[in-house]
Amino acid sequence: MIVPVHRLDDDGLREALGELSLTMTLDEARKVAEMIGRDPTDTELTLFDTMWSEHCSYKSSRRVLKEHLPTEAGNVILGPGEDAGIIRFAEVDGKKWAIAVAHESHNHPSQVMPVEGAATGIGGVVRDVYCMGAEVIGVLDPLRFGNPAGENGERSLEIAREVTEGIAMYGNALGVPNLGGDVVFDSCYDDNCLVNVVAVGVVREDQIVRSRVPEEALDEPYDLILVGKPTDWSGMGGAAFASADLDHAAALDNKGSVQVADPFLKRMLVVANRAALEYCREKKIAVGFKDLGAGGIACVSSEMADAGGFGIELDLELASLATDDLPDRVAACSETQERFAWAVPSRVSQDILKIYNETYELGAMYEGAGARVIGTVLKPEKGEPRMYRLKRGAEMLVDVPVELITEGVRYDRPKQARTAAPSRDDLPLGGREVAATLLELAGSEHLCNRRELFNHYDAEVQARTAIKPGAADAGLVMPVPGSAAGLALTVDGNPRIARIDPYMGGVSAVVESVRNLACVGAVASAITDCLNYGNPEQPEVFWDFEEGVRGIGDACRAIGRLDADGDPLPVISGNVSFYNQSSTGRAIAPSPIVCGMGIVADVARSRSMALTRAGNPVYRLGSFDPALGGSVLAHVIDPAWRSAVPAVDYDQLKSELRTVLQAHHGGWAEAVHDIGEGGLLMAVTEMALGAEGRLRNGVNLDLTDLVAEGGDFAACFGEGGGFLVEVSDEHREAFEAAARAQGVRCLRVGSVAETPTITVAGLAQGPATIALEDLAEAREATMPRMLSREEA
Structure with a gap:
């Protein structure tokens, strides 16, 4: 038409x-x-x-990303522009291995249909990694939900339950472990939850596959093969749906834009894909391989052709369609799940089809599933445009130069600094006591144990996990069988900081990430990012966005790769998610989220956060900033309170990181935890209770020096950075000497105790004692109560 x-x-x-x-x-x-x-x-x-x-063109964000984010470093094999970024990992038995990482969002679909939206989010991101020729070894899921005690609390908790159900359903069925994540509850997410997903894979460097038609197509004919489910209506308009404000009045109408996942078919596809990849490797055939995401057949074929420098011609009559009357534009652009595209030499097309249709009999598992040749690659002609032609039988549906499709449009959006809320220096503490405040924070939705939310995730399938999620500040896996080399992973982002200072929101995400990696002895190698913001057409929102990206970029350049002088910490992949606001104009807080990855030479030297032995000294390592802006304490007392957020001294931070890494390498550290959300006392609580929340050794603290500098509550609950390190008593002097050599403040704040209490001396309000049993009860009871369907 x-x-x-x-x-x-x-x-x-x-x-x-x-x-x-x-x-x-x-x-x-x-x-x-x-x-x-x-x-x-x-x-x-x-x-x-x-x-x-x-969603597809990055028409508002491309300039900002290119201007601010470092994407190149000595360890980067493939950066942004591919389905997944790839960095070098380790050489094992003469073979060079690499890590592939993709980072996506599935926010709008998860708000409308939480189970399906979250499941297909996992499905899409793991396809991105598979398409690079990698084996997926894990997923991570930073999640943001509405205020459980707010006006929409019941709906927010229902979304939380169903999102985690969808993630578990897909990941567990696929046999992929969950390696970590985090959860934030805040009223700004009442109308727009955030479901960000990360997939991680391992691949030999000589077996990496590109998401494009290979240059060998200049020398011989190449076909495009479509693999997977038959194309249907599901997911139609998904990219456009994700690129507009979410209208809750029309939410039911948008359900058709949410894809339908099938993890069991995906699992069979993964096996068949491996067989096809192995066939191509054995035959030394150059191929292109890409998953079908937003835009379906038309999107994947145009992107593969243009990336390789070719044109392409397709016939939808050759594709498997769920119904014969499927409209042309739906057949071309629907985002039906569990589909892949191959660009292969025509001479081997029948062999590839045989793998899917006969060896693995996809059609017997799902009606209409299989592999079909649906088009041919067009060689470029000198002086002529490279054409994209899509027909259905004799009718030509699309006939345009391919670069017009993929180049998209570009906007230089206006921006305007947001009017800052008045800053107040004094947090209204109202006669609070430290002990009662710790119990309150430990039992809040912000700091309670998340185990009830994640306990149906499988973290140990594939038997690669060295440190389980929650046991330390970063998860740790061994990607290559037979090698002790480890990959540490963490996801981080703090909307409380970003709401006050969008620039520091980006900075703090990177800083928290590298701190978390150091806590398990990992040197940060790269990050990915998912940038979640409101409507970019609003100048204040676009200013928030650019400030956040600028903060990420500045932090990556300032911190760099500690094992490669001069290299920035590269951003190798990512995603921008705009329009996270309702039709009424209510937007989320700026929410930049990063995934940090780091390498550990030998996982045997890595430590968790759990305290180990009574009598060992506990040190607070790093500078002390008493600022309480953006802290959990401030949010719990008064969500509207605004004040300066903690500053970052990059030189000091790098010295702290080197000292922590040296403590791992030297075997001095017994437990390490960064001082993050909830401050020093919350960090001590988590170290004492451990990931499972069981009673462990207590801690006797003396915070006299910190209290003198910032007062009781900044000393106990400030989130200005630093680390807590339990050091074996025999290595105490070596650890202190290493800190001095780095110029890092190393303050002995206490020791591990046999009694199951946390005692705090040096407070202006007098000593405090908190029983671990009470803290455990506070931390463990909240999430089960919140998620109870009976109470909801």
């Missing part, structure tokens, strides 16, 4: 776009017609609507 863009006035064009459920602007629709020199078909408009969406 031709859409008469040139003849329609604005009202008529607006109506035509609405009938097609397209979200492109009138100017964008007219630009399509101008670029191709004629009125477009409805399939062409749908394709451009998808490929020019914020």
Whole structure:
């Protein structure tokens, strides 16, 4: 069907776009017609609507990302632009291994259909890693939900339950362990939960596959093969859905934009994909391999062709469709799950089809599933545009230069600094006592044990896990069988800081990440990011976004790779998620989230956070900043309170990191934990109770020096950074000497005790004693009570 863009006035064009459920602007629709020199078909408009969406084109964010984020370093094999970033990992028995990481979001779908939205989020991100030729060894899931005690608390908790159910359903069925995550509850997420997902894989460097038509297609004919489920309506308009404010009144209508996951078919596809990859490796055949995400067949084929420098021609009649009457534009652009595309030499196409259709009989597992040749690669002709042609039988649906589709449009959005809320220096403590405050924080939704939320995740399938999620500040796995080399992973982001200072929100995410990695003895190697913000068309929101990205970039350059002087900490992959706000204009707090990864030479030297032996000294390592802005304490007392957030001294931070790493390498450390959310006393609590919340050794503390500098509550609950380190008594002097050599403040604040209490001396309000049993009860009871369906 031709859409008469040139003849329609604005009202008529607006109506035509609405009938097609397209979200492109009138100017964008007219630009399509101008670029191709004629009125477009409805399939062409749908394709451009998808490929020019914020989700696919990064039309608002691309300039900012390129300007601020470092993406190159000596350990980077592939950076942004591929389905997953890849860094060098280790050489084992003469073979060089690499780590592939992808980071995505599935926010809007998870708000509308939490189980399906979260499950397909996991499904999509693991496909990104599989397509690089890697074996997926784990996923991580930073999650953000609404205020459980707020006006929409019941719905927020239902979303939390169902999101974790969807993640577990897909990951467990696929046989992929969950390696970590975090959860934040805040009223800003009442209307827009955030479901960010990370997938991690391992691949030999000589077996990496690219998501593009290979250059060998210049020398011989290449086919495009579509693999997986038959194409249906599911996920139609998903990219556009993710690129607009979420209208809850129309939420039911948007359910069709949420894909439907099938982890069991995916598991069979993974096995079949491995067989196909192995066949290509044995035959030394150059191939391209890419998953079908937003935009479906049209998106994957145009991106693969353009990335390789080719054109392409497809026929939808050759594809497996769920129904014969599936509209052309749906068949072309639907985001049906569990599908992949291959670019292979025509001479081997039948062998690839045989693997899927006969050896693994995909059609017997799911009706209509299988592999089919649906098109051919077009070689570039000198002086001629590289064409993208999509037909259905004899009817031509799309006939445009491929670069017009993939280049997209670019916007330089206006920005305006947000008017800051008045800052107040004095937090209204109101005669609070330290002991009661610790119990209150430990039992809050912000700091309680999350085990009840995550206990249905499988963290140990594949038998690679060295330190389970929650046992330390970062999870730790051994990616290569037979090697002691470890990969540490963490996900971090603090909206309480970003709400006050968007720039420091980006900085703090990176800083927390590298601290967490150091806590298990890992040197930070790279990060990925997922940048969650409101509507970029609003100048204040776009200012928040650019400030957050600038903060991430500055922190990555300032910290760098400690094992490679001069290299920044590279950002190797990521995602931008805009329009996280409701149709009423209520936006989330700026929410940049990073995944940090680091390498441990020998996992046997890594330590968890659990205290080990009575009598061992406990040190607070690092500088002390008494600022309480953005802290959990301030949020619990008064969510509207604003004050300066802790500053970061990068040189001091790097010295602290080197000291912590030296403590691991030297075998001096018995337990390590960074001082993050909840401050020093919460960190001590977590070290004493351990990941399982069981009673362990207590701690006797003396905070006299810290109290003198910042007062009781900054000393106990400030989140200005630093580390707590339990050191074996025989290595005490070596640890102190190492800190002095690095110029790092090393303050002995206590010792591990046999009695199950935390005692705190040196407070202005007098000594405090808190029983571990009471702390355990406070931390353990909250999440089961919140998630109880009976109470909900």
